[in-house]
Amino acid sequence: MRPPIASLVVLLLVVAALTVIGIDGVRAAPIPQAVLNGEQLIAADTAQSLRTAIDAEASTVRRTASAYPATSTSTPATTLKALTSARKSVLGGALLDRHTGKLLAAGGRTVPLAGVNARTAAGHGAIAPRLVTSGGPPQLLYFARVTLPAQQEDPDQDYQTPNRPERQWLLVVTETLPTLAAYGDGRTAEVLDKTGTALATAVHGKASPAATRGGLPATAAHAAHGSGRDTDASGSLLGDTTGNRRTVAGWAQVASTTGPGDTDDLGLVVLTSHTAPATTPAADYSRFALEAAGALAAVALLLGLALYFSVQRPLLRLFLSAGRLARGAAQDWPTASAELSRPVPVHGFGELARIGRALDSLRRQLLGESGPQDFPARRGPGYRALAVIGVLVVGCWAAPMVFLLNRADTVSAVPAPVLADQQTRAEIASGRIRQSLDHSYTDLSAAAASLPGRSRAAQTAVLRQSLADHKQYRSLYLLDRSGGITLRVGDSPLRTLVHVPDGGGITTVNTSGRIPAIAAYAQVQAVKGKTKAAGVVLFGEIDVKALNSILPRPKLGSVWVTDGHEKVLAASVGYRAFQSLPDSGLTRLARATQSAPGTAGTATSAVHLTSSGPSVDAAAPLAQSGPTARLGWHVVTAEPAAALQIPAVQAEQRTMLAGILGLAVGAACLGWLHVVVIRPLRAVAVLVERLAGGDRRTVLHPVNHDEIGSVTRSLELIRQALAERDRAARSGHAAGPSRSLRENTLQR
Incomplete structure (x- = not known):
């Protein structure tokens, strides 16, 4: 008899104490924690985009070297020209002898080879890129092994006899840092090295001078490299105050999130910053908590x-x-x-x-x-x-x-900087999708360029190699002028739309079914003086799982990629192909971007009230240029305000939690x-x-x-x-x- 009564009194008093501790702990700081967290996440998203670009370029260099059809009569000069002349991003290239380190051939801008050890090509693992900052603008060195037939005859031999010269070379190409993009009006994005020196800077709109003043770069670099190499580290900083505005910065390592990667040894850090209004604390929940x-x-x-x-x-x-x-x-x-x-x-x-x-x-x-x-x-x-x-x-x-007390207002509960950060992250997500689709189109165009004048067997080999090299494709096939498939490798095509488009780009090839079919396409040019090619357009159907996998990001919420009619093509959450967006407010938001085919469109954001509470939503056009610009697609994001550290929402959550705990304890x-x-x-x-x-x-x-x-x-x-x-x-x-x-x- 005594334990239930005593437990009721004691536990209700414990809930009362937790109510004081929880609700009284909600404080409205001049710069809300949600704004700091948002800047940190923007820096992490930007770092991921930069990391993806470097990884893709390193893979392209290695893949190009691996696919080079070397012969026993290939010379270093012809090999270097074949490997670098077709790629506009290459500033300069060099071929080194693996055994001696001797320079065999060079082209373009002088490659800074100081400290490069050609013997690193002896292993079988990938060689990570290197950052060079001395002697001019910062450059990235990419490495790849070029193996010639003579080396393939005796792969186990680790030394050379006088009668058998070395036949494995090290390709070194130099390129500039990938283009850095800054999103969000007034935001500055910088790439820093280990010392905090800015290697590249991008500004969106008109950035305040306060955003780049102070010791934020050095502080960010020190914090990033003090967090260890094996972590996907990121953080936020507060800078100088100018008037009623203060600089808010976020930093993130450009390093692999899933084990060793190409960017782990570069020591790069992304720093983003902008100025936010320093609000005066207006909410004090201590009296309510005590009552x-x-x-x-x-x-x-x-x-x-x-x-x-x-x-x-x-x-x-x-x-x-x-x-x-x-x-x-x-x-x-x-x-x-x-x-x-x-x-x-x-x-x-x-x-x-x-x-x-x-x-x-x-x-x-x-x-x-x-x-x-x-x-x-x-x-x-x-x-x-x-x-x-x-x-x-x-x-x-x-x-x-x-149900009643400390209810957060749907609109005013979310600070304007938090809403702007969600819109910025939607734009970055749109950039990631565009980056992935652009790479798919570039890879397909390279495959299409190697098809003219070849036999059917040779074309099949090229397509199979492309399918093996590019995991984002589920099927590659050639179309004739009537739209019929003349050659196919991979899975059965999902296409239901039979058309032979001109030029090249990205398109959808079905409008119904269980799986959306997104495809890159490129023209196969005819060779003069020869019979016309059996296929005139090369299609590569992109596995939608590859797009789904790059959409999720921490604290971004649910992400959808929609076509011009607001039908879902890819998402970070479960969905049915070509379904409408789950909320009419999201549909209106997507239409408000005004990203009709042929127009640039603008990103937009809003706070919507859903059955589970306020939701911070944003939409951005997929692309303003490139092969995806004509599609009129959107990227739509929705993050519950409850997941953000907003004082009004936190007070509502903790008030509700106290009520639920009290009722549960009393009933139990x-x-x-x-x-x-x-x-x-x-x-x-x-x-x-x-x-x-x-x-x-x-x-x-x-x-x-x-x-x-x-x-x-x-x-x-x-x-x-x-x-x-x-x-x-x-x-x-x-x-x-x-x-x-x-x-x-x-x-x-």
């Missing part, structure tokens, strides 16, 4: 006192009275008269009152003053009603906490009291009334070893005494307690 906690503490004490005076104390008195009657029933008459002469006090109400009245009737029957007594079937409210009232009392405190403890006290009391009340009504056959078995179990054992002794007296009366002997009954009493 809510005080109200709950009052409820806890009120319930504890009510249960003590209405349940605990009456039950203890009933327990003593039942024991006294049992002793009197088991003793000889002179002693029994003293125990049975005192009436049983009736305490409380409901079941305890019923048991008290029935016990007093049994007392009189033991004294021979009365016979069996019937009790009315209709009774007043019992202790179950008390438990329900207790839950309702706690609910009167919890319901306003959950009162339910516990109902199971261990109230329900057994109801059963005992029925049994004792039957016993007082003359039922001497039903044996009373105690179920629990507590106060109610003791009352049940006392009732069983009384039943035995009454049953023995009835048998004695029928046989003509005087009534008195039997030896067995006395023994049971002594054992008790």
